[in-house]
Amino acid sequence: VEFWVDVVVATPVHSGLGQALTYRSEQLLAAGCLVRVPLGQRELLGIVWGEAAAPDAAAQLKTKAIISCLDGIAPLDAVWRAVVEFAARYYQRAIGEVALAALPPQLREMDGVQLARRQKLQALRKAKLQAKTGDGPGAGRQATGGEGGATASGALPDAQSATNTVAASAQQVSVIAQFFGESLPPSSSAPKPALLFGATGSGKTEVYLRCTARVLEQSAQAQVLVMVPEINLTPQLEARFTQRFAPLYGADAVVAMHSGMTPAQRLKSWLAAHTGQARIVLGTRMAVFASMPGLQLIVVDEEHDPSYKSQDGARHSARDLAVLRAKLQSEQALQVAPSPDTAKDRGGTNATVAQPCRVMLGSATPSLETWHACEQGRYQRLDMPQRVGDGALAALRIVDMRLAPKKALFAATLLAAIHERITRGEQSLIFLNRRGYAPVLACGACEWKSNCPHCSAYCVFHKIDRTLRCHHCGTTDRVPRACPECGNIDIAPVGRGTEKLEEQLAQALGIDTLLRPDGSPAVIARMDADTTRLKGSLEQQLAKVHSGDVDILVGTQMIAKGHDFRRITLVAAFNPDSALYSSDFRAPERLFSLLMQAAGRAGRDAALAGAQMWVQTMHPDHPLFAALKAHDYPGFARQQLAERTQAGLPPFSYQALIRAEARSQEAAQAFLLAATEAAAGVAAFEHVTLYPSVPMAIQRVANVERAQMLVESQSRAALQKFLSHWQSVLRATKVQGLIRWAMDVDPLTI
DNA sequence: AGCACGCCGACT
DNA sequence: GTCGGCGTGCTC
Numbered sequence: 062v063e064f065w066v067d068v069v070v071a072t073p074v075h076s077g078l079g080q081a082l083t084y085r086s087e088q089l090l091a092a093g094c095l096v097r098v099p100l101g102q103r104e105l106l107g108i109v110w111g112e113a114a115a116p117d118a119a120a121q122l123k124t125k126a127i128i129s130c131l132d133g134i135a136p137l138d139a140v141w142r143a144v145v146e147f148a149a150r151y152y153q154r155a156i157g158e159v160a161l162a163a164l165p166p167q168l169r170e171m172d173g174v175q176l177a178r179r180q181k182l183q184a185l186r187k188a189k190l191q192a193k194t195g196d197g198p199g200a201g202r203q204a205t206g207g208e209g210g211a212t213a214s215g216a217l218p219d220a221q222s223a224t225n226t227v228a229a230s231a232q233q234v235s236v237i238a239q240f241f242g243e244s245l246p247p248s249s250s251a252p253k254p255a256l257l258f259g260a261t262g263s264g265k266t267e268v269y270l271r272c273t274a275r276v277l278e279q280s281a282q283a284q285v286l287v288m289v290p291e292i293n294l295t296p297q298l299e300a301r302f303t304q305r306f307a308p309l310y311g312a313d314a315v316v317a318m319h320s321g322m323t324p325a326q327r328l329k330s331w332l333a334a335h336t337g338q339a340r341i342v343l344g345t346r347m348a349v350f351a352s353m354p355g356l357q358l359i360v361v362d363e364e365h366d367p368s369y370k371s372q373d374g375a376r377h378s379a380r381d382l383a384v385l386r387a388k389l390q391s392e393q394a395l396q397v398a399p400s401p402d403t404a405k406d407r408g409g410t411n412a413t414v415a416q417p418c419r420v421m422l423g424s425a426t427p428s429l430e431t432w433h434a435c436e437q438g439r440y441q442r443l444d445m446p447q448r449v450g451d452g453a454l455a456a457l458r459i460v461d462m463r464l465a466p467k468k469a470l471f472a473a474t475l476l477a478a479i480h481e482r483i484t485r486g487e488q489s490l491i492f493l494n495r496r497g498y499a500p501v502l503a504c505g506a507c508e509w510k511s512n513c514p515h516c517s518a519y520c521v522f523h524k525i526d527r528t529l530r531c532h533h534c535g536t537t538d539r540v541p542r543a544c545p546e547c548g549n550i551d552i553a554p555v556g557r558g559t560e561k562l563e564e565q566l567a568q569a570l571g572i573d574t575l576l577r578p579d580g581s582p583a584v585i586a587r588m589d590a591d592t593t594r595l596k597g598s599l600e601q602q603l604a605k606v607h608s609g610d611v612d613i614l615v616g617t618q619m620i621a622k623g624h625d626f627r628r629i630t631l632v633a634a635f636n637p638d639s640a641l642y643s644s645d646f647r648a649p650e651r652l653f654s655l656l657m658q659a660a661g662r663a664g665r666d667a668a669l670a671g672a673q674m675w676v677q678t679m680h681p682d683h684p685l686f687a688a689l690k691a692h693d694y695p696g697f698a699r700q701q702l703a704e705r706t707q708a709g710l711p712p713f714s715y716q717a718l719i720r721a722e723a724r725s726q727e728a729a730q731a732f733l734l735a736a737t738e739a740a741a742g743v744a745a746f747e748h749v750t751l752y753p754s755v756p757m758a759i760q761r762v763a764n765v766e767r768a769q770m771l772v773e774s775q776s777r778a779a780l781q782k783f784l785s786h787w788q789s790v791l792r793a794t795k796v797q798g799l800i801r802w803a804m805d806v807d808p809l810t811i
Numbered sequence: 812a813g814c815a816c817g818c819c820g821a822c823t
Numbered sequence: 824g825t826c827g828g829c830g831t832g833c834t835c
Contacts, residue, residue, distance in 0.1 A: 073812055073832080082835035101834040102814060116835085124835055158812085 065115050068098055068107040069157035071169070075792060075801075080149075080156050083113040086127045093136030095168075097128040101317040104128060105299045106169045108137065118371030135335065138354050140393050145350070146653045151781065153788055153804045162374060163350035165331040167324040187803060189445050233268050236443040240272060240421065243249050251391030254384050256364075256435050257423040259445035260692070261661025262452055265423045266298070267443070269360045270305050272421065274636070277310065277340055280416065282355035287343045290366035291622065292321045293599065298362075298780065299343050310340050318344030318351055346371060349386065356390050357412070364431060365654055367809050376805045380428075384420055391417035425661065425694070426654035432698045433481035433712045455632065455663040455674040457690040461681040462636075470557075471569055475633060475675050480570060482631050484577045487669060489631040490662055491566065491615045494655075496589040497521035498561045502529065502540070506549035517761040522554050523591065524561070524811035534763040562635060563587040563615040567737050570613075577612065588616035621659035631645045632663045633675035641683055645810060646710050649685055653697055656689055711807075715777045717784055718805040720757070720769040726773075728798030729768035730754055735794050736787070737770070744786045748779035765800060771811060781805075 067081035067087075084098055094109040116124055145163060149156040161169060229237075242256050259265045273285045281522035289298055295317050303315045316330040316339040333339035335352040342351050346369050349359075361369070361380050369380040394417045421439075422431055423705060434440040448454065460472040479489045501519040502511040511520040513531035520536065527540045543550050554561070567573075567585050575583035586605070593599040605611055606626055614620060621632075640652040656676065662673025676686065688697035706713050719736060721730035733754035740751055754770040761767070774780035791802070 070835095071812075076812065076834075077832090078834065084835065098835085102812090103834090105813095113835095120835080454826080 063087070065113040065124070067110045067113040068096060068127070069110045069155075069160050070100055070105055070107040071157050071321050072155055073158050073159035074153065074155040076155070077792070078155075081110045081113075082107075083116055083124055085124050085278050088130075089132060089138050090127070093138060093142060095131040096137075097131070099125045103173060106161065106164070107157070110142070112154065115174055118190050134332075137335075140356075140386070140390050141350075141761075143389050144382060147385060147389075147534050148375060148377050148382055150785070152375045152377050152806050153784055158611075159375050159377075163347075165327040166323065168331070170771050175181050205302070220745075227267065229267060229271060229449070230264060230449055232445050232447055233264055233271070236268055237271055237275070239443055240419070241275065242722075244693045250395070251388045252417055253441045254420045254422060254434075254441070255419055255441045256373070256388065256427055256431055256759065257443045257445065258427060258435075258694075259423065259425060259443075260448055260454065261658065262448040262665055263425075263445040264449040265445070266301060266364065266450075269421070269423070270301065272358060272360070272419075273302070273341060274305070276358045276419075277306070278776060280355075282337060283340070283357045283416065283634055284337065284353045284355040285341045285358045285360070286348060286351060286353060286356060286383075286666065287341065287360040287362065288323050288348055288369070288383065289343070289345065289362045290368035292319045292345055293619070294362075294622070295319055295343055295345065296600075297624075302341055302343060306341060313338060314340040318342055318348040320347060321347065326487050326737075336414075337612050349379040349382045356386070356668065357418050357465045359387050359418065359420040361420070361422045363424055365426055365428040365650075366564055367651070370807075370809050376803075376808070378807060379602055383809070384422075386419035387418040394418070398516040401775075426650075426657045427694075427698075429650055429701055430712045431700060433702060436702075448478075451607040452664050452666065453670070453672065454671040454692050457660070457671055457686070458675045459681045459686050459690065460675060460677045462677050462679050463681075470565055472677060475677065476569055478631060478673065478675070479566075479613060479633075480575070483570075483575050483577060484627075485630075485632040486609075487612065488606070488609075488626060488628045489613045489633065490526045490620055490626070490629050490659070491562065491613065491633045491635060492618065492621055492659060493557075493559055493562050493615070493635040494618050494637075495556075495558040496560075496591055496617050497530070497532075497558035498524035498564075499558060500556045501554075502552050503555050504544035504546060504549050505551040505553060507544060507547040509544050509546040509552070515761070515764045516759060521558065524554075524564075525591070536653055539659070550570045559587055559589050559615055559617060566613065571699060572613075575612075582614045584610060585613040585615065588613045588614055590617065590619065593619070618655055618659075621655055621662060624662075625665055626662055628663070628669065630669050630672045631675065631802045632659050632673070634659060634677065636677055638678055638680060641680055641685065646705070646708070647809065650701060653685055653689060653694070657692075657694070660689075709773075709775075715774050715780045716808060716811075717780060718769050718808045718811065719772065719802065720767065720805060721754075721802045722765050722767050722800045723796070724766065724798040724800065726756060726760065726768065728768040728796055732794065732796040732799050732802060733770050735796060736791055739794060740783075740787055743790060745774075745779045745783040745784055748776055749774040749783045 064086045065083055066086050068084050071080050072078050090096065090109045092109055092111045094523040096107050096109055097104055098107045140392065145160045145531065146156055165257050171648060203531055207272065215563070251531060257265055258267060276283050276285055287298065289295055295451050299315065299317050307313055310722045313333060316333050318327065318330050330339065331351065332343050337355055342348055342353060344351070364380050370376065431440065435442040460475060460598040462472065465472050472795065478652060482489045484688060499522045503509065511522065511529050513520050513534065513536055515536055516531055516533045518531060518533050520531045520538065522540065523530055529538045529540055544552050572583055572585050577583055588602050593602060603624055606614055634656055637652055642646040660674035661673060685697065705711065719733065721729040723730045723732065737751055740746055750773045752771040754768050784806065788804065
């Protein structure tokens with residue numbers, strides 16, 4: 062007897078292969094099974110996607126047989142497959158590409174034998190551990206200590222674990238009640254996604270913890286997924302979740318998932334989530350594809366953060382997929398949930414009643430898409446306006462730099478305020494979103510500038526190691542002694558980055574002569590991607606700031622995100638003006654969010670009154686600052702949404718970008734021109750607008766020329782229809798010199 | 812995407 | 824004479 066199954070493998074949509082390949086199999090394999098299959102000269106991992114129709118006689122000849130099935134791993138469930146399939150369709154990629162990219166890389170390389178060996182080893186280790194502690198599997202209550210030593214707090218007794226829980230504020234209690242309050246009549250559809258609109262410091266994390274606790278105690282199979290935008294933020298979150306839940310569910314119950322982990326760690330976390338052993342998965346955007354059969358809650362922290370949008374391969378939005386995943390999971394649960402009758406028929410067997418999955422998006426400055434969804438009533442809004450402990454929000458000081466002397470970098474009032482912080486033993490945080498010393502070097506005698514040889518961008522001057530570095534392709538060169546063009550010695554930095562800002566601020570303050578209240582010398586430090594490149598140096602520098610070794614911290618936006626610095630009472634944005642009149646319509650939204658987050662760094666300690674956020678600007682009358690000053694996100698959102706309605710921009714329209722990379726700009730443009738011409742004959746063409754192709758803002762990166770064009774529609778469905786048909790036409794379009802092309806659906810930067 | 816095959820320039 | 828460049832074509 063022979064069976065035919067459709068298998069997806071990691072081939073991109075351009076490969077010319079269909080979505081799935083048909084293989085012959087001795088047994089009928091269920092959808093979701095992991096298999097190893099031959100493809101050309103290679104042997105690779107595939108996923109059974111379904112039963113296939115028997116191929117005709119001719120096709121049967123070239124149909125190969127499945128090599129093996131990794132039967133140690135349970136098949137990936139229907140919801141997981143549906144999420145992958147949706148993502149592939151929506152973002153215009155191949156199913157196999159999305160599916161296989163969602164698995165841990167090590168799984169892709171291993172065969173069944175290796176995997177079995179590995180699992181046996183782990184089972185053995187676990188058994189040993191249990192024998193030692195005398196703890197049965199799933200005995201709960203007591204932590205198992207944890208083999209990796211991930212938690213020193215592993216074996217807290219009950220009384221102490223209770224002290225892990227801080228008392229919830231009234232608004233937290235109210236918000237949680239609202240979140241779970243939406244009662245679900247038996248035939249109801251999925252619960253609405255919720256937006257937790259909470260000021261910085263209002264204790265959003267505590268809400269996540271309590272919602273997680275509530276979901277986990279409902280059933281022994283329940284699982285929770287918590288996503289954060291950056292790897293940097295996972296350790297502190299992991300610490301809090303482990304502290305809270307390891308005493309209840311064991312140290313293995315919390316696992317992390319992000320690209321900074323070793324392949325072995327990633328595989329381990331993935332398996333733990335897949336088997337249900339892990340109850341909580343914490344991770345970055347990649348975690349949205351974690352296999353979690355018991356998923357009942359997804360939290361997307363800082364949901365507005367652009368990091369949730371993948372910028373390589375399938376350009377999906379993990380936040381949007383999280384919302385979709387919760388919906389599909391709920392629908393599945395409602396479908397399979399036994400009606401009261403059938404439950405009676407089974408005579409009360411312990412068949413698990415599938416639970417719906419909720420999703421909570423958290424932010425102090427939500428994306429306008431999410432905010433708009435709340436206004437329309439599609440999402441439920443949960444408000445937490447007050448900070449925990451009633452710490453006051455920072456007062457905004459807008460400094461009109463038009464009034465400052467021509468060459469002045471810092472307003473005298475700002476310098477005085479920083480100075481005052483030092484004498485009071487408080488900290489200041491100055492941020493400028495540009496690393497390096499100066500963005501470009503220029504010759505004083507001729508036209509020479511420090512252009513990158515491979516990109517249409519300048520090389521940035523880094524004084525610290527006297528290099529010129531391209532931030533786009535990574536090229537690094539020594540700074541020339543003289544102008545390479547004319548030999549002039551006088552080549553000078555133009556503009557400033559964090560390095561120079563630190564230097565000039567130190568000078569302007571006379572930092573060498575400044576003393577803290579205890580008589581020790583004041584210290585200025587810098588923190589950006591350059592100073593935190595080495596492993597562990599971020600933690601080291603954060604520790605220094607926490608311990609009070611640093612009085613003034615200069616840095617890029619990384620210092621504005623997430624980290625709690627207790628003694629900071631002043632935050633200053635050096636020059637955020639470029640975002641005010643940017644051609645990118647999302648720039649104001651990002652700026653507002655960034656400044657709000659930065660302001661949130663100040664005044665976390667209620668005992669230190671008078672927290673201030675300073676902004677130096679040439680445009681003090683810009684409405685963005687008025688809204689910021691009033692801490693009025695709703696007002697800002699209203700104004701932005703009004704502008705977007707007028708201009709017909711998202712969320713009132715739907716966009717996709719098509720990007721081309723080629724040897725020459727002409728070839729890139731030629732492809733887009735051909736694409737434009739081909740579009741006229743494509744389905745739903747009448748419902749979309751195609752804009753002319755343009756070179757990208759940085760036209761050439763690493764000697765590759767780039768161009769893009771925008772496609773827009775009033776209807777998401779029409780855009781989807783158009784893109785998928787257009788795509789198959791474009792696959793057949795050959796242009797000399799074209800390297801690759803891709804579609805970016807719902808692009809964030811244009 | 813990988814990986815083959817295939818056809819042209821500088822090296823042991 | 825071969826090593827290696829990347830153009831073209833194929834993978835159930």
